[in-house]
Amino acid sequence: MKKEFREVLLLKYIEDPSILEIENVLGKMPSNIKILLFRARNQQKKVHKN
Numbered sequence: 001m002k003k004e005f006r007e008v009l010l011l012k013y014i015e016d017p018s019i020l021e022i023e024n025v026l027g028k029m030p031s032n033i034k035i036l037l038f039r040a041r042n043q044q045k046k047v048h049k050n
Helices: 003-015 019-026 030-049
Strands: none
Touching: 003 019, 003 030, 019 030
16 A cells, blocks of 8 residues: 555544544545545455455
């Protein structure tokens, strides 16, 4: 899994901050954070299917 996918998943599901708080940590726009979360979740699903 890409480093940026791991980072955003760990932040969201371990520390449970808001999207705006993740934006401050990663320095990305809220829309980019949402896209990263979407892609990371999809990749996670693919890994667990196999």
